[in-house]
Amino acid sequence: MQRITITLDDDLVTDFEKFLSDNGYQNRSEAIRDLIRERIDGQTLTENPSGDCLANLTYVFNHHERDLASRLTESHHAHHDLNIATLHVHLDHDNCMENVVLRGPVERVQAFANATIAQPGVRHGTLYMVPAKIAAQTHRHGSDPQAHRHVHVQPTS
Secondary structure (H helix, E strand, C coil), rough: CCCCCCCCCCHHHHHHHHHHHHCCCCCCCHHHHHHHHHHHHHHHHCCCCEEEEEEEEEEEEEEECHHHHHHHHHHHHCCCCEEEEEEEEHHHHHHEEEEEEEEEEEHHHHHHHHHCCCCCCCCEEEEEEEEEEEEEEEEEEEEEEEEEEEEECCCCC
């Protein structure tokens, strides 16, 4: 680990100290590391849209919207290779929230999320992505070799 020194304007330091307090950081270094990682991850996703990512898509929808639940289900099945898991929550008599954990190429994950959020009746959609390395490996579990995917979050430099 290396130590660096930075100089900031007084107003920026005041805003940064508030950020630290509001977000529960115990020290400036960890906050700066997180902010740098977030910026580098965002740049990595933009510069390498064919690279892989892990993502969480969250959206709220009105389940009374005509055929929406069926359209969403069909879309999830058509993209089963991207879907790891879905959590479906009933918010009230009309609205549901889904959290979808996704894995795959950035472009495909983004396209799936955009198409989902754009469905009539879907609102409050948000996609969060982090770069990842995905590799198929074979391991023994008992007496039979089993191939499965391994996902490794890319460390930022």
